Amino acid sequence: MIIRHIFTLALTGSIALACGGAAAADAGGGSGFPVYDNTFYWNVNLERVGAVKSNVIYEAPVAQLAGQNPKNFRGARPRGAELALPAKSDYEAYVQRTASHPGPVVLDFETLYLKGPRVVAQRHYEKLRKLLEWAHEAVPGRTVGYYGVLGNTNPRYYKLERRLAEREDALFPSLYTFSDNRPAWRTRFVRIMAEAAKVAPGKPVFAYLWPQYHDGTKLAGRYLTPDHWRYELETAQTLCAGVVIWSPWTSDPDRRWVDQTADFLGA
Numbered sequence: 001m002i003i004r005h006i007f008t009l010a011l012t013g014s015i016a017l018a019c020g021g022a023a024a025a026d027a028g029g030g031s032g033f034p035v036y037d038n039t040f041y042w043n044v045n046l047e048r049v050g051a052v053k054s055n056v057i058y059e060a061p062v063a064q065l066a067g068q069n070p071k072n073f074r075g076a077r078p079r080g081a082e083l084a085l086p087a088k089s090d091y092e093a094y095v096q097r098t099a100s101h102p103g104p105v106v107l108d109f110e111t112l113y114l115k116g117p118r119v120v121a122q123r124h125y126e127k128l129r130k131l132l133e134w135a136h137e138a139v140p141g142r143t144v145g146y147y148g149v150l151g152n153t154n155p156r157y158y159k160l161e162r163r164l165a166e167r168e169d170a171l172f173p174s175l176y177t178f179s180d181n182r183p184a185w186r187t188r189f190v191r192i193m194a195e196a197a198k199v200a201p202g203k204p205v206f207a208y209l210w211p212q213y214h215d216g217t218k219l220a221g222r223y224l225t226p227d228h229w230r231y232e233l234e235t236a237q238t239l240c241a242g243v244v245i246w247s248p249w250t251s252d253p254d255r256r257w258v259d260q261t262a263d264f265l266g267a
Contacts, residue, residue, distance in 0.1 A: 034242030041252035049262035054103030092138035104143040114157040165200035204241035211257040223254040
């Protein structure tokens with residue numbers, strides 16, 4: 001147990017070195033720890049409490065640009081679904097229209113994760129590389145990176161992930177909540193940050209958080225208690241460069257997490 005504790009401290013220290021000195025992406029919150037707003041709650045505006053609006057390029061509209069059925073690129077993807085490359089000009093125009101907020105531009109292409117047989121992972125990498133390159137050309141000078149590639153890459157393909165991360169300005173892993181087991185959530189966070197230290201040392205990492213429990217879980221749709229939400233914000237502050245708060249399109253009947261976010265940001 002003592003050896004494991006020492007290892008954990010050493011690992012956390014390496015994570016701090018990787019992320020603690022990272023510059024904020026584009027613009028940050030007043031607390032000095034950037035909090036970005038990627039929520040779609042109809043009745044919540046986190047900008048009022050000090051968060052900065054970020055941008056997300058979803059897979060479905062890009063698939064539509066490529067002539068694919070966008071329904072196959074929302075929610076749980078059908079087996080075998082894979083995003084095709086759209087025309088460069090169409091894609092760049094879409095990125096320019098969508099990236100209207102001051103925060104980072106996050107690319108969310110979940111059918112292109114680096115998994116599966118090597119030939120598939122290589123093909124996914126080539127598409128991810130090209131879509132990232134085009135996004136940079138569309139919005140030069142902006143912070144651009146991928147959602148979920150960090151944390152969803154087979155370790156066999158860390159070399160590909162490393163090559164991709166060299167071209168990203170920041171990494172955006174998902175740290176959504178599946179249960180009320182806080183130590184398990186933190187362990188997952190530490191594991192993802194250890195992966196970041198391997199594939200992208202020194203690169204800023206912004207964790208995606210959601211104030212509700214994830215779909216498909218026993219607590220799906222319920223809001224985290226205020227102290228649980230505060231725990232996640234404070235834990236993220238010790239482990240990575242900032243957070244992005246996300247939600248689906250819906251109304252928000254529980255505003256207590258907003259109050260916690262405002263207090264965290266010093267609003």
